[in-house]
Amino acid sequence: MLKQIEKILLKVQKPARYVGGEWNIIRKNWAETAVKVVFAFPDVYEIGMSHLGLQILYHIVNSRDDALMERVFAPWPDMEEMMRKHKIPLYSLESYRPVRDFDLFAFTLQSEMTYTNVLNMLDLAGLPLSSAERKDEDPLVIAGGPCACNPEPLADFIDLFVLGEGEEVIQELLDLYSLMSREGYSRRQFLYRAAKIAGIYVPSFYLVSYRPDGRIEAVKPVQDDLPARVTRRVVTNFDQISYPTRFIVPGIEIVHDRVMLEIMRGCAHGCRFCQAGIIYRPVREKTPATLLSQAEKLVYSTGYDEISLISLSSADYSRIKEVARLLLDRFEKQGVNVSLPSLRADTFSVALAQEVQRVRRAGLTFAPEAGSQRLRKVINKGITEEDLLGAVSSAFKAGWSAVKLYFMLGLPTETEEDVIEIARLAYRVLRVGIDQKISSARLKVTVSVSSFVPKAHTVFQWEPQGEVAVLRQRQKGLREKLKGRNLVFRWSEPEMSFIEAVLARGDRRLGRVIEEAWREGCRFDGWSEYFLYERWCNAFQRVGLDPAFYANRRYDYDEVLPWEHLNFGVSKDFLRREVELALKGQQTPTCQREKCAGCGLCPAFGVIPEIIASEVNEVAVRNPEVINGSF
Amino acid sequence: MEVFSPVLPQKPVNVFWRYRLQFSKMGLACYLSHHDLIRTFTRAIRRARLPVALTQGFNPHLDLSYGPPLPVGIAGEKEYLDLNLIRALSPASICSLLNKVLPEGLRVNKAWLMPKRSKDSSSLVTLICQATYLARIPLAEEIEAVELANYIRDFLAADEIVILRLIKPKKKSKEKEEKEKKQNIRPGIFSLKGQVKAKEMLLEMKLSLGSKGNVRPEQVLRVFLANFPAQVDLAEVKIIRTELGPPELLTP
Secondary structure: OHHHHHHHHOOOOOHHHHOOOOEOOOOOOOOOOOEEEEEEEOOOHHHHOOOHHHHHHHHHHHOOOOEEEEEEEOOOHHHHHHHHHOOOOOEOOOOOOEHHHOOEEEEEOOOHHHHHHHHHHHHHOOOOOOHHHOOOOOOEEEEEOHHHHOOHHHOOOOOEEEOEOHHHHHHHHHHHHHHHHHHOOOHHHHHHHHOOOOOEEOHHHEEEEEOOOOOEEEEEEOOOOOOOOEEOEOOOOHHHOOOOOOOOEOOOOOOOOOEEEEOEEOOOOOOOOOOHHHHOOOOEEOOHHHHHHHHHHHHHHHOOOEEEEEOOOHHHOOOHHHHHHHHHHHHHHHOOEEEOOOOOOOHHHHHHHHHHOOOOOOOEEEEEEOOOHHHHHHOOOOOOHHHHHHHHHHHHHOOOOEEEEEEEEOOOOOOHHHHHHHHHHHHHHHHHHHHOOOOOOOOEEEEEEEEOOOOOOOHHHHOOOOOHHHHHHHHHHHHHHOOOOOEEEEEOOHHHHHHHHHHHOOOOOHHHHHHHHHHOOOOOOOOOOOOOHHHHHHHHHHHOOOHHHHHOOOOOOOOEOOOOOEEOOOOHHHHHHHHHHHHOOOOOOOOOOOOOOOOOHHHHHOOOOEOOOOOOOHHHHHOHHHHOOOO | OOOOOOOOOOOOOOOOEEEEEEEEEOHHHHHOOHHHHHHHHHHHHHHOOOOEOEOOOOOOOEOEEEOOOOOOOEEEEEEEEEEEEOOOOOHHHHHHHHHOOOOOOEEEEEEEEOOOOOOOOOOHHHHOOEEEEEEEEEOOOOOOHHHHHHHHHHHHHOOOOEEEEEEOOOOOOOOOOOEEEEEEOHHHEEEEEEEEEOOEEEEEEEEEOOOOOOOOHHHHHHHHHHOOOOOOOHHHOEEEEEEEEOHHHHOO
């Protein structure tokens, strides 16, 4: 197989994407390993290899004696063309075996805009797209990741979905597979048993009926002994959860080319548009001792020169200063830097970044999300203009000269005045830079806008997305206001956000649209150079579905949502209460430091936030032995 | 075995132990670009915990220097890399420490402790001015050895072998269009030998490399194969850089 592959490699860009052989990969004996899993990332190699979930699952599965995991990524269109021309099936990067020789073909769904790539990869693997058409000898096609929280548009193509965190449920799934493959089983028998594992959703065992107006009537399991609602998985005792000691280190540059040290999972801020803020609840932190020991192993097993402290909001980690300082003390002399991927817009975060990032490479990025204080209250983004200007001011003082601001257009209740406020805020930020005497040659304020996409399980899940024409017009208005020296305006295509919204809130009927779009040549829809809006529109037309029904309609509180049967823990009552508060412009405090907002998750799942004690005193920080005797 | 940690010198240190490493970049590693190679070695050196010197400055990094880059897709049998250590290690242990942590296809074959830096201890890039390449060329049909020998003789008989190169405009230049530039590559072809084995042809070329005239193997092949009696797909040709030279100048 490799020989065949090598014949086409010099005809494609970045051939190293397709050959494997990276440091720390694991190649197991094929014949002696019972269960073979291939992890499939439906986007290009450099993005897929930057995904922490891949490194975690690769470690977990390959730690088992009875299982192996290999990798495959979506071939870039030039490679796809060559593979099809030379009849090379989709193959894994470890053993160069066809993907269809594996037992489990496991996708991660990080974005709705990768769905056509999922279909393309099934097709390149030589498998029928439709779950119903695949035979016992074909691999089981499974999928997890954030988009699995409303997986309905892919229900026809995927045999089972894993809801929530994978660390434990993957073990249960592999145990079952291992057991049943020894005993001999049919595909259906396996799926039936798997459907009884908490967190496993087999869409073909759930029937959806529709009302005459197109909305859902009901979603019901085909048998009474299957759960009416499938519950997502949450891991507890997060500090001790299995974490890789070795990461695969690619030879080519990837997006996150560094040690990813996950310091915390979940986020305490209840931003009302944010899906990650809901589906990774509750907040769980690791202890500094665990983090130091993981960093020590990872730095020397990978050779990376940077440790990134990963989480949804790293400045909120209870002992962030201490951990950052301990890591710097340990590794700085070895030329290893520490970095923070996400910053809150406040002076604490900037001071932290200043202390940690000795090298002021890139500019600092903040996400106020909305221009006006009113709208920031609506979305429960708890920062004020004062916070932001204070943060920016500290950033300029600390030597940064470029600042990037993220905003969303089309948020619920947004008016033109809110959009004008974005421009005003940008000018105020610029003013701070000028007042601080940042040289005009270096001073740069970038305003980056995307469009609001209502997502399943969020407070705004019922809200309509603004129409493409309106979003375009607001974007245009903003662009005209932001023409000026030292200002840069970036935007994303509203048409892309529109398709994303359709898929994010869609039901199973959309499977035919995705298939049609794929047949028309749609691939890599998240890449503007490959996004083909007209072909998507044609696909909707041919199937006879109206995309606006999914994206631009206000879903009714009482209607059965396409994801109603998937329980992510936060109660519907809470979400409804939150919408009411949003419309009144009232904020809800974070769940970490103030009183519980009553989202219902902890009692529903029998878990609690795992918050470690706050910063210890300075003496202990300066003398690491006090904290960790083994240091 | 003793293992060291790379340590940032507290003040500028003038005394280093300078080593030259000869490595091979074969198999899958040939798909790594020169930048990829640099990153890969930097990380491997950290994994091996070699007591390597860091550069002075705001963003200290490993003090390494490489020979001329290999193009993506071309393998190298004897490539070179210089590194400075702040403590002496035996060349053999440098090789073995690194070989334990290098990814597939990369291997350090030899290492030498180089004489203390003096005026003539030039960098690899200035020393190296020629390279030998071996191209394995699959042929659609067999050809006779005599036929090949005659073809090579005729090819080398030309005083001039002119190729057209597209020159991209410099980023800040006013000119926007690519320009064609003629280059006579004949003086840069020091030797060319060939042999045929069944449906495969092996070509060995010694070419000029570096600032005093650079000739790339695929440039030679393109002209060489243009009128060749048997059909060849250039993308299927495997090229290995077998030697950099003059070799006697590179080792102590």
